[in-house]
Amino acid sequence: MTLARERLAASRVAHLATVRPDGAPHVVPIVFALDGDRVVTAIDDKPKRSTALQRLANIESESRVSLLADRYDEDWTRLWWVRVDGVAEILRGGGDADRAIDLLADRYGPYRERRPSGAVIRIEISRWVTWPDP
Amino acid sequence: MTLARERLAASRVAHLATVRPDGAPHVVPIVFALDGDRVVTAIDDKPKRSTALQRLANIESESRVSLLADRYDEDWTRLWWVRVDGVAEILRGGGDADRAIDLLADRYGPYRERRPSGAVIRIEISRWVTWPDP
Numbered sequence: 001m002t003l004a005r006e007r008l009a010a011s012r013v014a015h016l017a018t019v020r021p022d023g024a025p026h027v028v029p030i031v032f033a034l035d036g037d038r039v040v041t042a043i044d045d046k047p048k049r050s051t052a053l054q055r056l057a058n059i060e061s062e063s064r065v066s067l068l069a070d071r072y073d074e075d076w077t078r079l080w081w082v083r084v085d086g087v088a089e090i091l092r093g094g095g096d097a098d099r100a101i102d103l104l105a106d107r108y109g110p111y112r113e114r115r116p117s118g119a120v121i122r123i124e125i126s127r128w129v130t131w132p133d134p
Numbered sequence: 135m136t137l138a139r140e141r142l143a144a145s146r147v148a149h150l151a152t153v154r155p156d157g158a159p160h161v162v163p164i165v166f167a168l169d170g171d172r173v174v175t176a177i178d179d180k181p182k183r184s185t186a187l188q189r190l191a192n193i194e195s196e197s198r199v200s201l202l203a204d205r206y207d208e209d210w211t212r213l214w215w216v217r218v219d220g221v222a223e224i225l226r227g228g229g230d231a232d233r234a235i236d237l238l239a240d241r242y243g244p245y246r247e248r249r250p251s252g253a254v255i256r257i258e259i260s261r262w263v264t265w266p267d268p
Contacts, residue, residue: 012206013206015151017160023157023196024219025153025159025160025199026151026200028202064157064158066158067161072163076244081162083161085158109208
């Protein structure tokens with residue numbers, strides 16, 4: 001496992017950038033699981049919050065996404081980030097969505113108590129970018 | 135000062151989403167300062183790293199940006215995020231750039247030891263979005 005993969009896999013939160021239908025960028029924090037060359041995340045809200053819907057609308061309009069995990073430290077020699085670019089698809093139920101939710105529940109206690117009920121976003125990673133350069 | 139403003143102002147790192155000239159999203163962590171209704175950040179690299187250049191090229195092509203600050207906690211009742219959407223401009227030297235760098239140096243020790251030498255990105259905030267809803 002490369003250092004970049006290890007860092008992303010261990011991160012508890014990441015930042016998902018998408019593009020709105022009008023061409024402006026959008027970014028939200030997500031909890032996620034890394035599954036080989038894919039990242040999965042779920043919409044966990046019962047109430048259909050506008051931010052959750054926004055990310056789905058964005059992906060339906062532009063499937064390319066960018067996902068960032070990073071560490072901040074006041075000692076800047078200890079900073080790092082890992083970015084993956086990829087293409088997202090939305091799974092609304094089915095075996096792949098169930099498997100994704102299982103992976104998420106493995107990682108996050110609140111998801112074990114209450115499985116996310118909304119759509120799953122699955123990102124096929126096409127590029128890894130990491131800083132500092134390996 | 136609203137809670138959202140207080141949280142953004144106190145955050146040590148934020149995540150800047152831009153759109154590439156080809157329409158794909160891009161996201162990087164940044165250090166920044168909040169200055170009224172503006173956010174400033176600087177390119178601090180002497181070597182012209184591709185990631186630094188990428189964000190400038192993106193802004194030159196699409197000036198709308200989105201910036202996220204957030205806190206993760208294993209207790210999900212303690213999660214929060216603040217997002218500001220706005221329009222970015224690039225300052226290459228001059229009084230406004232100097233003032234921005236002064237603000238950044240006030241906040242970050244490494245910038246006091248070595249002032250960033252590259253361009254300044256200044257974002258005019260047009261919208262605040264916060265979660266949980268206030």
